[in-house]
Amino acid sequence: MRILYLINSLNGGGAERPLPAIIGTLRACGHEVRVVALARKAGNAIAWLEAAGIDYHILEDRDPERFATLGQLLRYVRANRPDLLWTSLTRATLLGQVIGGLLRIPVVSWQHNEFLKPANRFLLRQTRNLSAFWIADSEFVARITQRQLGIAPERILTWPLFVASADSPAATAWAGQTDTVFEIGTLGRLEPAKNMELAIRAMGVIRQRMPEARIRLSICGSGSLMHGLRKLAAEQEADVNFEGFQRDPLAFCHKLHVYVQSSRFEGLCIAVHEAMQTGLPVIATPVGAIPDIIRDGENGFLLRTATPEALADRILYLYARPELCARIGHRARDDILRRYNTDTVHEKAMAIIHRAEALVHTRRS
Numbered sequence: 001m002r003i004l005y006l007i008n009s010l011n012g013g014g015a016e017r018p019l020p021a022i023i024g025t026l027r028a029c030g031h032e033v034r035v036v037a038l039a040r041k042a043g044n045a046i047a048w049l050e051a052a053g054i055d056y057h058i059l060e061d062r063d064p065e066r067f068a069t070l071g072q073l074l075r076y077v078r079a080n081r082p083d084l085l086w087t088s089l090t091r092a093t094l095l096g097q098v099i100g101g102l103l104r105i106p107v108v109s110w111q112h113n114e115f116l117k118p119a120n121r122f123l124l125r126q127t128r129n130l131s132a133f134w135i136a137d138s139e140f141v142a143r144i145t146q147r148q149l150g151i152a153p154e155r156i157l158t159w160p161l162f163v164a165s166a167d168s169p170a171a172t173a174w175a176g177q178t179d180t181v182f183e184i185g186t187l188g189r190l191e192p193a194k195n196m197e198l199a200i201r202a203m204g205v206i207r208q209r210m211p212e213a214r215i216r217l218s219i220c221g222s223g224s225l226m227h228g229l230r231k232l233a234a235e236q237e238a239d240v241n242f243e244g245f246q247r248d249p250l251a252f253c254h255k256l257h258v259y260v261q262s263s264r265f266e267g268l269c270i271a272v273h274e275a276m277q278t279g280l281p282v283i284a285t286p287v288g289a290i291p292d293i294i295r296d297g298e299n300g301f302l303l304r305t306a307t308p309e310a311l312a313d314r315i316l317y318l319y320a321r322p323e324l325c326a327r328i329g330h331r332a333r334d335d336i337l338r339r340y341n342t343d344t345v346h347e348k349a350m351a352i353i354h355r356a357e358a359l360v361h362t363r364r365s
Helices: 019-028 046-051 070-080 090-103 118-130 139-149 196-209 226-236 249-254 270-277 308-319 322-339 342-364
Strands: 002-009 032-039 055-058 084-088 107-111 133-136 156-158 182-187 215-220 240-244 258-261 282-284
Touching: 002 019, 002 070, 002 090, 019 032, 019 046, 019 342, 032 070, 032 090, 070 090, 084 090, 084 342, 090 107, 090 118, 107 139, 107 342, 118 139, 133 139, 133 342, 139 156, 156 342, 182 196, 182 249, 182 270, 196 215, 196 226, 196 308, 215 249, 226 240, 249 270, 258 270, 258 308, 270 282, 270 322, 282 308, 308 322
Parallel strands: 002 032, 002 084, 032 055, 084 107, 107 133, 133 156, 182 215, 182 258, 215 240, 258 282
Antiparallel strands: none
16 A cells, blocks of 8 residues: 555654654555655654654645645645555544545544544544544543544544563662652653643642752653743742653653653553653553553552642652652553553554555455
């Protein structure tokens, strides 16, 4: 098959992070894939694509913030005549559905998150049948998509967008030394959905309660809230380090003792999986698919009250209990390696690829 993989942008968020793995699997099956982005945005995902040798094209390259129009995309698809349009994120899906209908090209579409803007939810509900079938990045998102868009269960398949690797080394567990910094970290776009201010305010609470404790928060990511978050950290007089966009999240996780995910909503949340694979105890808000993988108090912690005080309480609790950090982190790693092993994820991916192949074969026939 010749596949055009349509995506909103190459910003570098959760929908772009797994592109090398997804496209690598498609190419291993003998299919030709080109990523087509409607906009560049920050372009952080470009390095991942180029490192994997993946062909890509940005339709609108005059202004990184500007999205390509329906006409631009239509002309491009007409000129390249793929066998299949594979869409990711709402804008790309809506445009892909229209063009697929006009040019009689089958469309399959991803859903990555529990949150849809009301307008997007309305539009996708109207166009849901223009995609031959849908793909969810987790069982949770599959359930949400069925309910929000009114899609029958048999038209939604799940492809988990994380593959665990036992070869990836574990982080060094917190040993409780008073002369060592207790390293807390969080990854994500610096946008409202990730709620980074919660962790910063928690650091302010920790400074007030235990000023002698050597605890540092490192934030990896870029986005529109960078200036405001830096200002907040200064106001809290907290030890917060902004590291910018991180091309290698696992390398970032390896230098931590605890990982925090304070999101307001999520889908699969790859960052949480990466942190757990690294053997870190994770403190996370119970949103998206996170409660499906974290059992509170067993392989991580769910922050059911998302306040700076509650998060500070949990961080200080772990700071004082190095043996608990090690035990929770070890269990988290074991669980992720078991649930997201290569064979399990590959089996689900192949079921989707075979269905797409059958779709194209039927159209050709």
